Amino acid sequence: MNSDYEKRALINTDKLIWEKSKYENVFKKILAIKDNQETALIKLDNSSVLNKNSLINSVEIFVLEGIYVNEYGEFEKGTYLKLSKEDEAQVSSKNTCVIFRKTNHFSNNEQVIINTQKTNWLEGQGNLEVMPLSDQTALVKWPENERFLAHKHWGGEEIFVLSGTFMDEYGAYVKNTWLRSPHLSEHFPFVKEETIIFVKTGHI
Incomplete structure (x- = not known):
């Protein structure tokens, strides 16, 4: 398991097998x-309840597929949620839902819910477009053949590739790849096709 935050981590999540949880239809x-x-991907199939006896201290979620349901409402693909607490006994899905989720990574009372499919992109550095989600968390859209300056990650960087192929001098990372780079790591990123990434910085 990728518990050493001082080392680079890389996983093509499409090559991982869905592991059954102790609750029916939850993987x-x-x-x-x-x-x-x-940090995990979670799949909720029909008639599933995420956890009947848990209250998460904090949760950060990006809905990858389907409709995610909790005590705050119903959230479609492309919704970002940052909640200081969540009652997992009230988490379910409509049909099949897949989420990228981080639990217990912050301790303030911040609550953010953003439907990224209905939110405008902002101009970023170079030809990049950025959609801020919360402190140090954003979506970044890379246009075709864009190259970025070589840079270091103060406090580290975490990326989940939502579409396209993200690249740097170390390799090419297709859709659904998760990367974590440690404090003061450095790379020179670029793309050949339009690519969108979910990125967090400074939290490692």
């Missing part, structure tokens, strides 16, 4: 776990 692909913090 996980765990990407990293340390103490009570977890």
Whole structure:
């Protein structure tokens, strides 16, 4: 398990097998776990309840497929949620839902819910477009053949590739690839096709 935050981590999540949880029709692909913090993909099939006895201290979610349901409402593909608490006994889905989720990674009372499919992109550096989601978290859209300056990650960087292929001098990372780079790591990113990434910085 990717618990050493001082090392680079890379997973093509499409190559992982969905692991059954103890609850019916709930499956996980765990990407990293340390103490009570977890980063994972979770799949909720029909008639599933995520956890009947758990209250998460904090949760950060990006809905990848389907409709995610919790005590705050129903959220379609492309919705970002950052909640200081969530009652997992009220988490379910309509049909099949897949989410990227981080639990217990922050301790403030921040609550953010953004439907990224209905939110405008902002101009970023170079030809990039950016959609801020919360502190140090954003979607970044790379146009075809865009190259970025070589840079270091103060506090590290975490990326989940939502579409296209993200690239740097170390390799090419297709859709559904998860990357984590440690504090002061450095790379020179670029793309050949339009690519959208979910990115967090400074939290490692």
